[in-house]
Amino acid sequence: MHELSIVLSIVDTAEAQAQKYEATGVERIDLEIGTLAGIEPDALAFAWEAALPGTILAGAERHIHYIQARARCLDCSHEFDVQQLYEACPQCGEYFTELLQGQELKIKSITLTTAEEAIS
Numbered sequence: 623m624h625e626l627s628i629v630l631s632i633v634d635t636a637e638a639q640a641q642k643y644e645a646t647g648v649e650r651i652d653l654e655i656g657t658l659a660g661i662e663p664d665a666l667a668f669a670w671e672a673a674l675p676g677t678i679l680a681g682a683e684r685h686i687h688y689i690q691a692r693a694r695c696l697d698c699s700h701e702f703d704v705q706q707l708y709e710a711c712p713q714c715g716e717y718f719t720e721l722l723q724g725q726e727l728k729i730k731s732i733t734l735t736t737a738e739e740a741i742s
């Protein structure tokens with residue numbers, strides 16, 4: 623299940639960030655996932671629950687922002703939302719299209735928890 627390796631790499635990134643800023647934990651993490659990124663939301667949630675205990679992300683709020691996949695027809699330049707790869711252009715029926723967005727899988731932001739003491 624590739625969702626698990628995705629979650630583990632997110633954990634790695636979060637831990638590296640926390641270490642860099644000497645944070646004690648992560649309060650919230652925002653992810654951006656394209657609708658064609660090949661991520662099953664249920665599998666991701668399951669992998670999340672399984673992989674997180676004991677990591678810096680345990681207890682972090684997870685927010686997922688889905689990015690609707692869009693493509694542009696290389697023939698007539700029409701731009702349209704796509705539900706799957708290699709969809710024909712709804713305007714001219716050509717299959718020569720270019721995907722503009724929708725395969726993203728990235729961390730949009732990480733909100734770190736730092737120690738209570740004010741840094742002077």
Ligand SMILES: [Zn+2]
Nearest residue numbers: 695698711714
């Ligand atoms: Zn077209």
